[in-house]
Amino acid sequence: MRGDALLFFSLLVLSDAMPSGKIGVNYGRLGNNLPSAGQSIESLRAMKAGSVKLYDANPEILRLLAGTDIRVSIMVPNYEIINIATNQTSANKWVEDNVLAYHPETMIRTILVGNEVLSYCSDEGKRMWNHLVPAMRRIKISLRAQDIHLDFHSIRLSIAETGWPSAGDTGDTGASIYNAATYNRNLVTKMTGRPPIGTPARPGLFIPAFIFSLYDENQKTGPGTERHWGLLHANGTSIYQIDLTGKRASSEYEPLPATHNDMPYGGKSWCVAAPDVNLTELEGALTFACSQGNGTCEALTPGKECYEPLSVIWHASFAFSSYWAKFRSQGASCYFNGLAVQTTSDPSESA
Numbered sequence: 251m252r253g254d255a256l257l258f259f260s261l262l263v264l265s266d267a268m269p270s271g272k273i274g275v276n277y278g279r280l281g282n283n284l285p286s287a288g289q290s291i292e293s294l295r296a297m298k299a300g301s302v303k304l305y306d307a308n309p310e311i312l313r314l315l316a317g318t319d320i321r322v323s324i325m326v327p328n329y330e331i332i333n334i335a336t337n338q339t340s341a342n343k344w345v346e347d348n349v350l351a352y353h354p355e356t357m358i359r360t361i362l363v364g365n366e367v368l369s370y371c372s373d374e375g376k377r378m379w380n381h382l383v384p385a386m387r388r389i390k391i392s393l394r395a396q397d398i399h400l401d402f403h404s405i406r407l408s409i410a411e412t413g414w415p416s417a418g419d420t421g422d423t424g425a426s427i428y429n430a431a432t433y434n435r436n437l438v439t440k441m442t443g444r445p446p447i448g449t450p451a452r453p454g455l456f457i458p459a460f461i462f463s464l465y466d467e468n469q470k471t472g473p474g475t476e477r478h479w480g481l482l483h484a485n486g487t488s489i490y491q492i493d494l495t496g497k498r499a500s501s502e503y504e505p506l507p508a509t510h511n512d513m514p515y516g517g518k519s520w521c522v523a524a525p526d527v528n529l530t531e532l533e534g535a536l537t538f539a540c541s542q543g544n545g546t547c548e549a550l551t552p553g554k555e556c557y558e559p560l561s562v563i564w565h566a567s568f569a570f571s572s573y574w575a576k577f578r579s580q581g582a583s584c585y586f587n588g589l590a591v592q593t594t595s596d597p598s599e600s601a
């Protein structure tokens with residue numbers, strides 16, 4: 251999930267694709283500590299999610315969803331777009347392997363072609379842009395050949411990802427449990443209302459919406475908020491109470507912890523080595539930070555003011571802070587694959 255405009259392209263697969271009237275949940279899996287697919291589907295059922303959106307067409311998950319009443323949105327991954335756009339045999343094979351193999355026991359209702367495709371602006375990314383619509387056309391041809399009816403007229407506005415992070419870095423104003431719970435509970439109330447609220451231009455229309463996301467995902471890169479979009483912790487427990495059916499009144503929830511970061515943080519913060527990390531990897535990240543130029547590590551050279559104490563942890567903390575201070579305005583984050591964390595206490599005072 252990125253903060254900028256999100257663009258999605260979807261095809262509704264089946265003519266009975268009448269939306270369930272329930273809220274959907276994005277099931278992102280960029281974590282190395284997440285519950286199994288089976289446990290995750292149990293959680294989705296217990297939460298009464300109406301649908302689930304996958305970022306691929308994972309065979310195990312699609313098999314486990316068979317026979318459940320959860321509607322499923324699958325995705326052609328970005329790296330397959332060009333191949334599918336230029337080769338009908340590849341498109342047919344994708345549909346056979348990822349749709350026909352599970353249809354109709356698994357209620358696949360939407361096929362998304364690509365994820366955030368228009369936010370990739372490299373030459374390779376732009377090649378993908380040009381192949382996006384052709385890939386959608388080929389998938390459509392494959393579905394038709396398989397007699398899976400497409401009903402383009404029923405395509406409606408959908409919200410593929412929406413949500414609020416429950417935590418983040420020091421500078422991530424407003425990322426809190428209170429705000430996340432409030433946003434998502436209000437979203438559910440609005441989107442499950444009867445009759446549907448719709449939009450100002452289309453009152454009464456049901457808009458399918460997928461909350462981002464099921465879990466906090468510890469392997470997402472970028473600012474701290476990226477790793478805190480979950481409704482659930484990585485161990486499967488709830489971060490805050492939420493009733494996805496929208497039936498629970500706000501007064502029936504337990505009180506939420508107060509938010510302390512609704513205003514921008516005005517103080518200083520540093521980016522330092524995270525505790526208990528692998529020192530070999532930390533050394534690699536230190537080398538990377540120091541190779542970014544602009545004098546990032548000048549003060550660490552022998553004889554300079556920050557050379558002592560001569561430890562990987564101290565040098566990495568200095569280099570991360572220096573790198574972050576210099577390149578933050580250009581989008582650099584304090585992450586380094588989980589080797590760095592933010593702090594509001596000056597690391598040089600403990601060095």
Ligand SMILES: *[C@@H]1O[C@H](CO)[C@@H](O)[C@H](O)[C@H]1NC(C)=O
Pocket residue numbers: 337338339340343
């Ligand atoms: C199209 O893809 C199929 C398999 O997916 C492959 O066997 C075939 O060689 C491809 N055709 C071209 C022209 O690349």
Ligand SMILES: *[C@@H]1O[C@H](CO)[C@@H](O)[C@H](O)[C@H]1NC(C)=O
Pocket residue numbers: 483484485486487
């Ligand atoms: C689950 O993880 C959260 C966050 O790390 C932690 O606070 C909580 O105690 C854990 N719960 C269980 C049952 O392990």
Ligand SMILES: *[C@@H]1O[C@H](CO)[C@@H](O)[C@H](O)[C@H]1NC(C)=O
Pocket residue numbers: 528529530531
């Ligand atoms: C530390 O990381 C290196 C490189 O990834 C790896 O080879 C090594 O096994 C790790 N050491 C420990 C103790 O995990």
Ligand SMILES: *[C@@H]1O[C@H](CO)[C@@H](O)[C@H](O)[C@H]1NC(C)=O
Pocket residue numbers: 543544576577
């Ligand atoms: C880094 O150095 C280059 C070349 O001297 C300069 O153009 C750029 O603005 C510097 N960037 C930062 C963040 O200081």
